[in-house]
Amino acid sequence: xxxxxxxxxxxxxxxxxxxxxxxxxxxxxxxxxxxxxxxxxxxxxxxxxxxxxxxxxxxxxxxxxxxxxxxxxxxxxxxxxxxxxxxxxxxxxxxxxxxxxxxxxxxxxxxxxxxxxxxxxxxxxxxxxxxxxxxxxxxxxxxxxxxxxxxxxxxxxxxxxxxxxxxxxxxxxxxxxxxxxxxxxxxxxxxxxxxxxxxxxxxxxxxxxxxxxxxxxxxxxxxxxxxxxxxxxxxxxxxxxxxxxxxxxxxxxxxxxxxxxxxxxxxxxxxxxxxxxxxxxxxxxxxxxxxxxxxxxxxxxxxxxxxxxxxxxxxxxxxxxxxxxxxxxxxxxxxxxxxxxxxxxxxxxxxxxxxxxxxxxxxxxxxxxxxxxxxxxxxxxxxxxxxxxxxxxxxxxxxxxxxxxxxxxxxxxxxxxxxxxxxxxxxxxxxxxxxxxxxxxxxxxxxxxxxxxxxxxxxxxxxxxxxxxxxxxxxxxxxxxxxxxxxxxxxxxxxxxxxxxxxxxxxxxxxxxxxxxxxxxxxxxxxxxxxxxxxxxxxxxxxxxxxxxxxxxxxxxxxxxxxxxxxxxxxxxxxxxxxxxxxxxxxxxxxxxxxxxxxxxxxxxxxxxxxxxxxxxxxxxxxxxxxxxxxxxxxxxxxxxxxxxxxxxxxxxx
Ligand code: WT7
Numbered sequence: 001x002x003x004x005x006x007x008x009x010x011x012x013x014x015x016x017x018x019x020x021x022x023x024x025x026x027x028x029x030x031x032x033x034x035x036x037x038x039x040x041x042x043x044x045x046x047x048x049x050x051x052x053x054x055x056x057x058x059x060x061x062x063x064x065x066x067x068x069x070x071x072x073x074x075x076x077x078x079x080x081x082x083x084x085x086x087x088x089x090x091x092x093x094x095x096x097x098x099x100x101x102x103x104x105x106x107x108x109x110x111x112x113x114x115x116x117x118x119x120x121x122x123x124x125x126x127x128x129x130x131x132x133x134x135x136x137x138x139x140x141x142x143x144x145x146x147x148x149x150x151x152x153x154x155x156x157x158x159x160x161x162x163x164x165x166x167x168x169x170x171x172x173x174x175x176x177x178x179x180x181x182x183x184x185x186x187x188x189x190x191x192x193x194x195x196x197x198x199x200x201x202x203x204x205x206x207x208x209x210x211x212x213x214x215x216x217x218x219x220x221x222x223x224x225x226x227x228x229x230x231x232x233x234x235x236x237x238x239x240x241x242x243x244x245x246x247x248x249x250x251x252x253x254x255x256x257x258x259x260x261x262x263x264x265x266x267x268x269x270x271x272x273x274x275x276x277x278x279x280x281x282x283x284x285x286x287x288x289x290x291x292x293x294x295x296x297x298x299x300x301x302x303x304x305x306x307x308x309x310x311x312x313x314x315x316x317x318x319x320x321x322x323x324x325x326x327x328x329x330x331x332x333x334x335x336x337x338x339x340x341x342x343x344x345x346x347x348x349x350x351x352x353x354x355x356x357x358x359x360x361x362x363x364x365x366x367x368x369x370x371x372x373x374x375x376x377x378x379x380x381x382x383x384x385x386x387x388x389x390x391x392x393x394x395x396x397x398x399x400x401x402x403x404x405x406x407x408x409x410x411x412x413x414x415x416x417x418x419x420x421x422x423x424x425x426x427x428x429x430x431x432x433x434x435x436x437x438x439x440x441x442x443x444x445x446x447x448x449x450x451x452x453x454x455x456x457x458x459x460x461x462x463x464x465x466x467x468x469x470x471x472x473x474x475x476x477x478x479x480x481x482x483x484x485x486x487x488x489x490x491x492x493x494x495x496x497x498x499x500x501x502x503x504x505x506x507x508x509x510x511x512x513x514x515x516x517x518x519x520x521x522x523x524x525x526x527x528x529x530x531x532x533x534x535x536x537x538x539x540x541x542x543x544x545x546x547x548x549x550x551x552x553x554x555x556x557x558x559x560x561x562x563x564x565x566x567x568x569x570x571x572x573x574x575x576x577x578x579x580x581x582x583x584x585x586x587x588x589x590x591x592x593x594x595x596x597x598x599x600x601x602x603x604x605x606x607x608x609x610x611x612x613x614x615x616x617x618x619x620x621x622x623x624x625x626x627x628x629x630x631x632x633x634x635x636x637x638x639x640x641x642x643x644x645x646x647x648x649x650x651x652x653x654x
Pocket of ligand 1 (some may be wrong): 269314315352368390391392393394395416417418419420421422442503504505517518519520526529531
């Protein structure tokens, strides 16, 4: 076995790594103390890593208190994110590779895009968008596969001051329409098709279906990237080929001077209630934070080849495929494919092919590959690797050890990075040259970050403790609002514990002050590192005419971390059948997307409720986990016999 039972609980920083690291333990301790003593001065100094059109004279201006609630950073600074990511690198590094593109099919040629090429492509699209009437402040929806044009599209929006909203290619037409309608997008950028693991995804057809829904009527133009060459329906004059509109455009494009607090993008994410929230990030603080964390957490060096396997449809892709690495002038790899196609060695083949040095992926991928054994990994060299990272969900120690011992051959520090769509960048993480590692722990706060644990009543817990994870003060990458609903922003994050940002996560702090994230404590389920709101899945289920009521909970899943378990009450007289079960799962896929499809769906003649009508999810979770002996107190239920029926049906299902 590759990970012995007596595996160490602590992995000290390897001396050879510390000797070459950008930040040592002493640096971390000194800078962290400084960042808390004088956050304004600390971050103003860090902000000089950007070029700014007008350097800020202001730094931190934030308060989480209801009376004077505000989050502003570098408020009088001016910059353009595309200039920071492109133009400023041209003189010294114009011929350096900005993007490496590895297609889904390894037989197709890889591509390498220099900073100069990328700049020209972004400028041409920026000009084309302006010609199509897209102006500063307008919203643009991007629904693209993982191809270089996805990066081009994001940066072209940034260049002209348009606010991008990237929608993950796995979302359904209905989910696209919700996101288009919420922000009133004027233009959509998509492709004929995407390809993942050899399977084609009808992106343009999905956009067509989304735009047939009346609520998406803000869209005037659809740009279509020709990717697979598949025949698609072009509706003139709405639909335009991407290559035709950029053709002949000048390769220079005047960048908008944006204020630091002008929006850069909106990204939708699921919460515990209601519709997905449009998380809004602004320009200056976000870019300072994304670039600085990227450089520190990955110990970025000039000649690194960096690969984050996320999709640009998630925040990880925004901050750590696009904005962080490109602002740092790094080489960032864009991978169209999946870990198991054409075989389970693919990740490591790509690492060898492109000499990847810094590798960042999700625990769910690690667990899935670990199940295939060491062979597919050992078949490759991976000698180029220097730092390994994980993100998205708690990593179980077994998976951590396998990643460290087998993938990294025991040489590479593993950084377990905790953060959220809302935080813009990494908040709790080891720094590879500074922090002793513990499998399963995200360890220590990044500079300026002040985590704390509170109990249900908001009382601070000191020392070794377990509780709800809050943040006591702001950091530059923090989201600024929920698009169109500032009250929801305040209520969601700042009302549970006055004066603090509530993360929605639980965590344990050990005797050394290291943090261990235990997972969501709200009704958000983390499926393969993606957030699914139970409320969203429930409302998709009840939108089916045969469903009267539904309750969705998470349950432990070997690969996905958590799976979705749905309890469904059908309308009176409707018998539950296997065919109907399949139909309901399909219905959720088409309402939201495949990622929200329940793994289990159990018929529930009734749901356990309190006398005031509140569904008791705690009980439903225990039934889903098949632990009926741990139901706890059921005496407050309106009808305790409901539970017995559900337990019996669960047990019969095995
Ligand atoms: C939620 C945020 C951050 C980008 C990807 C997910 C969970 C994230 C970790 C980690 C334990 C983690 C939390 C968090 N999470 N990273 N290293 N250890 N849990 O972004 O979709 O906004 O989800 O993911 O529960 O709240 P997201």
